[in-house]
Amino acid sequence: MTRPNDPEAGVSTRRMTVAQALMMFLANQWTVDGDVRERTIAGTFGIFGHGNVAGVGQALLQLHTEQPGLMPYHQARNEQAMVHQAVGYARMRRRRATFAATASVGPGAANMLTGAAMATANRLPVLLLPSDTFATRVADPVLQQLEHPHDPGMQVTDAFRPVSRFFDRVQRPEQLFSIALAAMRVLTDPAETGAVTIALPEDVQAEALDVPVEFLQPREWHVRRPVPEPGELARALEVIRAAERPFIVAGGGVLYSGAEDALRSVVQATGIPVGATQAGVGSLPWDHAQYAGAVGATGTTAANALAAEADVVIGIGTRYSDFTTASRSAFQRAGVRFVNMNVASFDAYKHGSQLPVVSDARRGIEALEAGLTGWHVTADYARRIAVEKSEWDAVVDRALAPTGGELLGQPEIIGAVHSVSDPTDVLVQAAGSLPGDLHKLWRVRDPLGYHVEYAFSTMGYEIAGGLGVRRADPDRDVLVLVGDGSYLMLHTELVTAVAEGLKIIVVLIQNHGYASIGHLSETVGSERFGTKYRAQDPETLDFVDERFVPVDLAANARSYGVDVIEVHPGPDAVRDLRAAVRRAKQSVTTTLIHVDADPLRYGPDGGGWWDVPVAAASTLTSTREARADYERLRTAQRPLLG
Template sequence: MTTKRMTVGQALVEFLAHQWTVDGDLRERTIPGVFGIFGHGNVAGLGQALKQYNVADPTLMPYHQARNEQAMVHQAVGFARIHRRRATFAAAASVGPGAANMLTGAALATANRLPALLLPADTFATRVADPVLQQLEHPHDTSVQVTDAFRPLSRYFDRVQRPEQLFSIALAAMRVLTDPAETGAVTIALPEDVQAEALDVPLEFLQDREWHIRRPAPEQWALEAAVAAIRAARKPFIVAGGGVIYSGAEEALRRLVELTGIPVGTSQAGGGSLVWDHPQYLGGVGATGTTAANRLAAQADLVIGIGTRYSDFTTASRTAFQNPDVAFVNINVAPFDAFKHGTQLPVIADARETLTALRALLDRHHVSAEYAERIAAEKRAWDAAVDGAFTPTGLNLPGQPEIIGAVQAASGPKDVVVQAAGSLPGDLHKLWRVRDSLGYHVEYAFSTMGYEIAGGLGVKRGLEALGDDRDVIVMVGDGSYLMLHSELATAVAEGIKIIVVLIQNEGYASIGHLSETVGSQRFGTRYRYLDRDELNFEKGDLLTAVDLAANARSYGIDVVEIHPGPEAIDQLSAAVRDAKASSTSTLIHINSDPFVYAPEGEGWWDVPVAQVADLESTKRAYDEYREQQKKQRPLLG
């Protein structure tokens, strides 16, 4: 067998450069690049390897700088979604704090079922120098290190303790990255000494290798059972999740619902499964859903879940589906999700394959005229509610719904809106009128504050790799912005254009509202100066000395400040249009009123309230909580 003498770091980099994902007629590099921040754990291993290949062939495995290890993973995830999970980035970090900084990113990738390859450095396998800088020491188990924290956060974890282990570990990692049912964070821990050790690498390991994405067709018995259930249902309802997007099943879904008239509500990940003005699309469903979707879901006798994991927001904490005889047809490539809610009708298969098969078997089947009219009436009513929410009030401080409306009106039909945390995901789920299957990118499985700018960069990288020049509009609140804004420097360094709409409401608007509902009176949710007499932040002046626009300007991007006033919404629309016309990144800063809410969608989210309290507000909240709990159902269908 012909071999090549290489270090572990060099072998891994060259191996990754030759991995290809194949999805039907599509073929692309599984790992088109590496993000890396170097330290004593990886500078001599992966760092040296990346440098060496950059000198020999810069296109083999491009390296990209980052300013924060967590943000590296966010970029990889944003890239992966835009590529429908066919490709992602690797993220390399040094020992100790560098590796630990990636833990949030790992959890985010796994929770969202999106691939990301994490390469955290580890301490010496030989323990020749023990302990080293940044090494943990546990007297009960000296083998435990920071990288062990990745185990519960990863869909695959291993540690290369000897050079020879690289071959089997790398191949296993690629299998999970490209498996639609298992994908998520894939972590290969690399001890700093092992990274630099040499071994004889078989040339076969370094040759091009293809990983074909599985698109399993439904089993005949499961398909026939699903068809029978759909034909028997009087009020069927579809919940479209992220699996529709990842499977590329939007067209198959559209054709099925146009044939049958079945209404559709989407999870956050399923946004884009249908365009907003499609007659069968009723908007988001669940805790942050629309009245149209939630009212139809409440009465549904059959829920057809397609590529959804049924999170508590999607099921409104198991209060969304109120029909006592409701059954579930769960179409999912992952058995774990297909069997949820005790369904007796799991269809463990690819979404696109299943929808295509269902359409052929449901020919001439359609919901009743009465149900069709109910669908249309609820859609008309919600569309009117959104129109009202988007109408400018002319107040000095606009509400967030007006801001969303202005950004929507100024955006292009294929632009991508990116969001993750705070009050914006709920408002966008209700209000954003999605016009393209890839136009809605809200990370809501982990809802990570700080994801937005880094994730938006990943989305834009992904679009550029596809030759797609649409704009990426990042909407972020001041709370999330303060968590992680450093990747604006990355945008400047690489000339990557994103548009950031920074909405400042002087605190945590979402948790402030939630705090009210549980009787805690927005405690600790406004950005104020410390009241040193009462030792809280409840009565001090707002923290207006912090200038977020100036902070953004310091990164070297264009900044537009919209000052409070009756013309703020018109100015915002103009600023978004100007930003779209620009070739460089722009941040638009606008102040908002955190007490103006989107229209009520009749959804509920289970957040426990203190059972005993001295505060009257908490007592009232507990009484309301107990009433809402009565609507929760076991959902055994």
């Protein structure tokens, strides 16, 4: 009901609950990025329980009944997975759009914490609406409420504070207006975005208030694309022009700002080589002359060799994680300078750089190209780049080729899947040993074709994230590669795929344990302890190597209503895997391909290092030997003060 409130001022209001007003508000928010205008909140994921069923749940039902399609609702089978879907969607939409996710009081809300941390670590927007206990405390304590004698006001939702870019709690209905607007500002700000959390007490959700109609009208949020400050740009250009061995590190910011064409233009004009972070893969196609491949701990020999020799490192849209810098061992040249271009000053000043450029990636790259007109790397350096790239390409050719062995190695599996994929297919991955191999080996042909969540490396992200990708672009095939360890963490969203007819292709690699941590365990002298899926001996409490756990993950997936293809071990396994992927691509429904693998067959070494401290004292010979190697390797670490 709309009614006049102040006739002289022309203000009208609607009597609504807080939840109804919030849902209507969210349905009318729009992101504008240049010529692109799209809904900021594409829909709402929700699992209902006490706390949100009578508030947000009722509001979504009412909207669906009165204005179908205005705020689409989607089910999920796990609250964490709701957030993963939203993040997958947001990345594919280049951070212009995302989803909201609502959960009930207590465990429902707490289940979203991992997703919140993942979104914030990745600088990807997601709106979280966890329910809270009574603001009035009229019923206290309620079911699933935490009780802290020293602080009765502290609840589960307070745990979202450190993992959110924005957090607030609607303790009174009148607070909704300022909180909702502040939340939207952070969601659409490329320098600040991440998990945005609005805690909603269960009684406040259902309270009514007079809502100004203006609050419910369509509102546009224009994405800021700041250009470099002239002084910062001039200092950066002076250093780059004087460089003998410049090297670009392309991060996720290149893709989020749509800067891949600008990057291609500037490197073609200057000859500067490019190494990509996990989030930056796709900034250039794999066969571009200036693309040296992945850089850092999971990098290629080409990119890491060029990085080690670089006298000027130009970071564009990267947060410089330890994997990118190989734990500060990647850049070895004495006196190396860092030009850090990032829309967030926090990242632009990383590692003590004296050459920060606070700028949108695309605007900054365009400014660099204009300032480098007529400048090019030397002929000797250009030849060096070409040789390194050619040698690494040959390494990849060998790694991806079938070996004819009884059990496939992971590189063979990657090669088989890639060989029958289309250029616009989207690879989705997150955790285990796959990110390292994919970073080096997957030959990306499309800017959005590589989707590896590696800021938080969240086990269980893959299937849910793949659904988010599919929602964002239903015209692409989504190839989800997942190990058995990560699959067991969170596979229930296969039910969502079946229920909503969302087609994804899941390649489940059966390692019978944690392949990645098993390998890491060996390198730190822990002998793969606790990383194998084996039956436990009741007397020794050891997990016996010969006693595999009789788990049938193919049957598990089949029980969800998914089409399942099993690729059996043997000399024809590569052929059968290729045929399975082709069949899955022709299908209109979700398919899971189960393939056994040898977790001890590793991808090629790219020369990177990752700092994982080894026990400094031990009675185990393996640990003492690993500590000696660690002490030797960490001598390569540098302060990286540019």
